[in-house]
Amino acid sequence: MTNWKTFYNRIIRQVYLERGAEGFDAVGIARRELQNIDFRIVSDESEIPEEHLKGTTLYLRRHRGHQVGRCPGSHGHLCCNYHTIDLYAGCALGCSYCIMRSYLNFSPVTVYVDPEPAVQLVRELALQKKGETLRIGTGEVGDSLLYDPLFQLSEPFIRGLSDLDNVHFEMKSKTDFVDHLLDIEPKGNAVIGFSLNPPEIADLEEGIASAVQARIAAAKRVVEAGYRTSFHFDPVFRQANWRELYFPLIDSLAGFRKEAIAWISVGTFRYTPPLKDKIADRPYLYEEFVPSADGKHRYIQRVRAQMYRELIERLRAVTGVTAYLCMESAAIWKRVYGRMPDEVEELKGVFDDDPARLKG
Amino acid sequence: MRYMTLPDIAALSRRFDVFETGPACDSQLLKARLFTPLAVCGDDLVWGFRFLKAAGAEGISELPVVQIEPHGRLLVALKLENRTGRYSWKERYSIYTLLGELGESEDAESISLAVSGNAGFFAMMKRYACLPGHLKAAINEGRLDLSIAEKVCTLPEAACDLVFSRTGLSFSMVRELLVNLAEIRRRDGLAAGEITALVRDVLAAGDPVKALFLIRNPELSGLTGRFEAFKDRYTAQTGVSLKAPLYFEGDGYTVSFSFSTKAELRRKRETIERLEEGCDELEDLL
Numbered sequence: 001m002t003n004w005k006t007f008y009n010r011i012i013r014q015v016y017l018e019r020g021a022e023g024f025d026a027v028g029i030a031r032r033e034l035q036n037i038d039f040r041i042v043s044d045e046s047e048i049p050e051e052h053l054k055g056t057t058l059y060l061r062r063h064r065g066h067q068v069g070r071c072p073g074s075h076g077h078l079c080c081n082y083h084t085i086d087l088y089a090g091c092a093l094g095c096s097y098c099i100m101r102s103y104l105n106f107s108p109v110t111v112y113v114d115p116e117p118a119v120q121l122v123r124e125l126a127l128q129k130k131g132e133t134l135r136i137g138t139g140e141v142g143d144s145l146l147y148d149p150l151f152q153l154s155e156p157f158i159r160g161l162s163d164l165d166n167v168h169f170e171m172k173s174k175t176d177f178v179d180h181l182l183d184i185e186p187k188g189n190a191v192i193g194f195s196l197n198p199p200e201i202a203d204l205e206e207g208i209a210s211a212v213q214a215r216i217a218a219a220k221r222v223v224e225a226g227y228r229t230s231f232h233f234d235p236v237f238r239q240a241n242w243r244e245l246y247f248p249l250i251d252s253l254a255g256f257r258k259e260a261i262a263w264i265s266v267g268t269f270r271y272t273p274p275l276k277d278k279i280a281d282r283p284y285l286y287e288e289f290v291p292s293a294d295g296k297h298r299y300i301q302r303v304r305a306q307m308y309r310e311l312i313e314r315l316r317a318v319t320g321v322t323a324y325l326c327m328e329s330a331a332i333w334k335r336v337y338g339r340m341p342d343e344v345e346e347l348k349g350v351f352d353d354d355p356a357r358l359k360g
Numbered sequence: 361m362r363y364m365t366l367p368d369i370a371a372l373s374r375r376f377d378v379f380e381t382g383p384a385c386d387s388q389l390l391k392a393r394l395f396t397p398l399a400v401c402g403d404d405l406v407w408g409f410r411f412l413k414a415a416g417a418e419g420i421s422e423l424p425v426v427q428i429e430p431h432g433r434l435l436v437a438l439k440l441e442n443r444t445g446r447y448s449w450k451e452r453y454s455i456y457t458l459l460g461e462l463g464e465s466e467d468a469e470s471i472s473l474a475v476s477g478n479a480g481f482f483a484m485m486k487r488y489a490c491l492p493g494h495l496k497a498a499i500n501e502g503r504l505d506l507s508i509a510e511k512v513c514t515l516p517e518a519a520c521d522l523v524f525s526r527t528g529l530s531f532s533m534v535r536e537l538l539v540n541l542a543e544i545r546r547r548d549g550l551a552a553g554e555i556t557a558l559v560r561d562v563l564a565a566g567d568p569v570k571a572l573f574l575i576r577n578p579e580l581s582g583l584t585g586r587f588e589a590f591k592d593r594y595t596a597q598t599g600v601s602l603k604a605p606l607y608f609e610g611d612g613y614t615v616s617f618s619f620s621t622k623a624e625l626r627r628k629r630e631t632i633e634r635l636e637e638g639c640d641e642l643e644d645l646l
Contacts, residue, residue, distance in 0.1 A: 021487065280511055286547035288577045290607035299577055301609045301646055331611040 004149045004177055008034065011092045011208070014052045016038045016108070018061035026113040026151040027060055031151050048108060057108035065301040067112065068136070077294055077327045081351060082135050083125070085118050086110075087153055088142035093174055094207025097235055100141065101278050109142065115153050119160035126164045133349060134164075139172025139193070146173065149180045162188025168188070168262060170230060174202075174209035176218035182225040191262040192222040193230030200247035201237055205282070223260040233315075234267035234326050237284050238299055238307060248316045251276060252310060258320035263350055266311050267326035268304050270296040293330065296323040304328075305335040312336065322346035361397050363422045367628055369398065369412055372405040375461070376434070378454035379441055385414035397424040399436055407437040434459060434466050440476035449488065449500045452476075455590045456485040494520055503534065512538040514545060516552040519559045526563050533569050537562070540576040583608050583645050594638055598631040599624075 017039045021027060031039060042048060045059055067086050067101060090109035091100065099151040109302050112118075126134050138144040138154070148154050154171050158181070161167045170191040171181075178192055192205035197205070202212050209220070219229040230251065236246065272295060276285060298304060308325060315323045324347050325333065330340060341351040389395055390411070398408030405412070406428060415423055428436055434455070438444075447455070455475055459466055472481035487506060490494065493515040495509040502523055504512075512520070515538060523529070523537050545555045558575075565571035574581040587604050595602050603614040615632060619625040635642075 075393070277507060277511075283546070286543055288611050290580065292609060298609075300583070300607070300643075302583070303579065305646075329610075331609070334611070357544050 005033065005226060007208075007327065008147075008150060009036070011056060012037060012058055013056040015058045015060065016042050016045075016048050016211060018059070019043050021060055021062050021113055022103065024062075024113040026111070026115070026153050029152050030060070030150050033185060045110075046107070053107050055094070056088065056111060056169060059108045059110045060113050061110060061195060062114045062241045063112040063117065068116045068125065077292070077329050080320055081133075082137065083122075084140035085122070085136060085138045085157070086141060087115070087118070087138040088144065088147055091131035091142045091146060092207075093146060093209045095174070095278050096205045096207075096282050097271070097273060097275075097284075099272065101275055109147070109356075111147060111151055111153070113151065113153070115156040116160075119156055121360070122157070122161060122167065122169075123164065124337070126161070126167045130166060133166055133168065135168045135170065135350070137170035137191075137193075139195075140172055143175060144171035144173050145175050145177045145192075149177050152180065155184055158184050158187060158190045162186040162190070164188065170262070172230070172232060174206060174215065176210040176214040178218045178222050181227075182221060187226055189228075189262075189268050191228050193218070193228050193232060193262070195234065197233070197235075197237070198249045200245055205237075212249070213252075219254070223256065228260055228262040229256070230262045231264045232267075232326075233311065233323070235267055235269035236266060236311065237269050238283065238287050238303065242307070243310065246311060247314055250311070250318050253315075254318050260320055261321050264315055264319065264321050265326045266308060266323045267328070268299055268307060270298045270327070272296055294327075301329075301331060301335075305332055308332065308336045324350050361424050361426050364398075364400075364427055365422045366412065366416055366420070366424050369400075369408075369425065370424060372400065373403050374409070375458065376404055376437055377409045378408045378437075378451055378458055379409065379443075379447075380451055381448060381533065385410055387414070387418055390414055390418050390420060393424075396440060397426045399428050399433070399440060400425045400580050401428050401430055401433045404433070406433045407440045431465050432470075434462055435470050435474060438471065444474055447475055447495070452481070452485060453488060453496070456482070456489070458620065492517065498524065503531070504538070505535075508539065512542040515542050516556055518552070519556045522556065522559045522563060526568070527566070532545060537572055540572045544572075544576055580607065586641075587645055590638060590641055594635050595631060598628070600628055600631045600635075602635070604645065610646070612646075613642060 012034065015030070015034065015037050017027065018043050022041070027039075039060075041219060045061075047199065048057065048059065063086060068083060070083055088109060088111055090107065091098065092109060122134070122136060138157070144154065148171070157169050161169050163186075168189045168191055170193050172193040172195060173268070174195045181192065195214060196215065199212045202209060209215075220230070223229050233246070233250075235241070239245075271279075271285070271293070276297070288300055288303075290300055292298050299307070308328075312323050322344065324341065324344075325336065333340055341347055344351070377625065385395065393605060395411055396408070398411060399406040408423070408425075411423060438455075455471070459468070459471060468482060468483065469479065472479050475481045476484070484506065487510060488499065491509050491513055492497070495504065495513055498504040498520065499506060499509055519541065523534055523541075529537070541555060541559060544550065544558070562568045562572045562575070588607075596620050599619075600615060600617045603616075605612065615635070617628045617631075621627055
């Protein structure tokens with residue numbers, strides 16, 4: 001278990017606070033934890049000095065605009081009906097392959113300290129779509145839990161959505177920072193998920209993320225506490241010995257009951273040309289890639305399909321769960337599952353709108 | 361303002377002589393002495409080198425000069441030059457180097473704006489400064505852009521020279537060749553001699569870009585080869601066209617044909633039926 005107080009002293013150097021956001025609970029909690037850091041009040045991000053426009057700076061602000069939205073998906077690729085909440089935008093973990101390197105220009109990590117409007121938005125959405133499943137998460141543009149012990153912003157979502165049967169609120173992380181969430185009651189359908197790569201890859205490519213075994217241990221703790229967990233094998237890297245790396249990792253999930261796993265996703269590594277420009281020295285780029293319909297470069301279709309088949313088969317054998325594919329084409333779905341996602345019986349609930357199918 | 365003789369001006373330090381191009385000095389205006397005075401700071405001629413040279417050629421014996429303050433003298437030179445965004449790489453690098461010598465007497469932000477029109481001048485020049493000389497020269501000559509030069513900086517000079525000297529290659533072909541070569545070198549751990557030998561082999565091919573692409577992408581090349589062989593086997597000389605999805609990324613193949621007689625249609629149909637027999641082989645490529 002990572003000592004997150006020591007950890008934050010290493011990764012946070014400056015905190016800027018938007019004028020008017022001083023009174024939110026999350027700000028008060030963070031002030032108590034970060035007593036050695038001066039919270040400087042600014043009118044907006046343009047007042048943050050250039051030398052502080054970096055990942056060790058936090059910018060605390062209220063959200064304006066659409067905090068809750070559909071996952072943008074990818075042109076020509078099938079979307080898994082996921083909704084996103086902007087809570088922590090940006091990330092200091094430093095994963096080499098992170099797509100945010102190519103599209104988040106404002107490098108300080110933005111923390112939206114006013115969760116209540118988003119909770120209300122999700123509630124309204126859930127009530128409008130009462131007969132439909134709403135999978136929604138905070139891990140789209142940042143790590144859901146990296147800063148959460150400091151701001152406790154997941155808690156209002158867990159509590160505030162717990163009475164909604166059709167809402168599955170997911171926190172997705174590469175950390176093991178879950179202990180502040182364990183005692184929250186009621187938990188509703190909240191899911192605490194972990195992004196996984198083999199330690200040999202994570203140690204090289206996932207910056208200061210928690211050790212993979214620590215993430216899996218955290219998954220066990222959240223399950224023991226009464227949450228369901230999820231696993232995201234994304235991005236999966238192809239290299240000569242990829243089976244020797246990924247299969248033992250999958251095997252290490254053998255202790256999880258099928259009912260404790262809300263879902264598992266798999267996606268092979270992909271990149272946009274601007275991302276490649278920023279990470280040109282990484283050895284995994286010397287595999288063969290071809291451009292896809294969405295402009296991202298992926299492994300050759302035949303190669304991906306083979307990897308997916310083997311990974312999904314292994315995951316099913318070990319956990320009993322049928323994994324779904326993240327941002328993949330219809331052609332790949334047909335080659336891997338023999339049919340489209342809404343026709344795969346075990347994935348109904350993820351890809352269709354029946355809330356009863358996703359219950360733990 | 362005062363006048364100085366040409367020999368006196370020529371005796372001043374030339375370290376500010378960083379501008380290699382610029383508008384020519386009009387001889388009529390020179391003779392009429394209608395031109396901007398030269399800028400001088402202590403022992404430095406700060407700006408006006410072109411006038412000095414042109415005046416000598418026109419037989420003018422003295423030129424007007426203005427003494428300026430040391431603080432901000434490079435910025436004065438840039439303002440007089442007035443070519444924001446139009447400096448060559450060589451000029452920009454000279455300005456960057458000179459600025460390093462002048463230190464805090466210049467305001468870096470103003471210099472960046474005067475040179476590039478934005479705040480990115482120093483970041484860009486730091487990147488440029490890290491490149492080996494042969495790639496700096498290639499950028500200066502417009503053969504490469506900075507981001508490509510950075511990607512290919514692990515290639516030995518001999519290999520780059522071979523590519524640059526090959527005739528008939530467009531800018532984008534050179535770029536593709538060099539990027540693929542750099543990636544192959546890293547992927548396969550090739551020594552300098554090995555990658556240079558590979559360049560020689562590739563450039564000897566009729567289509568060097570394609571030849572290198574096949575080496576960079578052996579699996580895709582294998583798929584292409586298998587597909588072409590399949591086509592030869594099943595559709596050659598039949599009038600039936602068989603197309604694979606681009607990069608074998610997609611759902612299916614396309615068959616097309618035209619016909620004008622019943623007999624022709626029958627022959628095409630027979631070809632399609634033969635294709636069906638080999639369909640497993642096609643499926644395996646996607």
